[in-house]
């Protein structure tokens with residue numbers, strides 16, 4: 631059973647942080663720019679992605695977050711109008727002005743401000759957001775290596791079968807993003823890894839989670 635919505639804010643003051651404005655959201659990079667910047671910053675820090683994620687993984691373990699939260703490349707797909715937010719409902723994600731209580735943050739900047747949301751349902755029930763302490767430590771690791779393109783995202787509750795990952799593609803609507811399970815393929819063109827699960831054991835991430843990004847239409 632879902633926890634009553636009015637109990638959600640008690641989990642963490644983080645939930646009360648303001649949404650970012652549409653203009654700030656619109657200033658977020660597209661995935662290909664965010665991915666390139668991540669690689670540049672890693673090169674400056676003289677770290678591979680694997681090495682960098684090894685620095686982050688212990689924090690997720692310490693908090694018991696390895697199955698709840700993943701690291702994501704902060705990016706946008708569509709431009710928002712003031713008052714709109716990107717909200718995921720099952721597989722479809724689109725801008726909306728809906729401010730219903732059953733819409734909760736799903737992705738956060740390293741500072742803890744939410745920038746994308748989802749509708750709570752039976753598949754994605756209510757769960758507490760990352761703690762304020764977690765965000766402080768997450769940001770300090772990023773700052774130590776001068777990485778500024780990463781954020782935190784919630785991991786969907788319905789587990790991916792082995793050999794599958796999630797692929798974001800353009801939906802039917804003009805500003806609609808679809809996220810589907812697809813079999814792992816190493817030769818997907820025009821795609822980018824966009825989030826990573828931190829593995830148990832203190833090592834890296836295992837695979838890219840909502841990764842392979844199929845937003846060619848919006849990303850060109």
Ligand SMILES: [Zn+2]
Nearest residue numbers: 661798824843
């Ligand atoms: Zn994306």
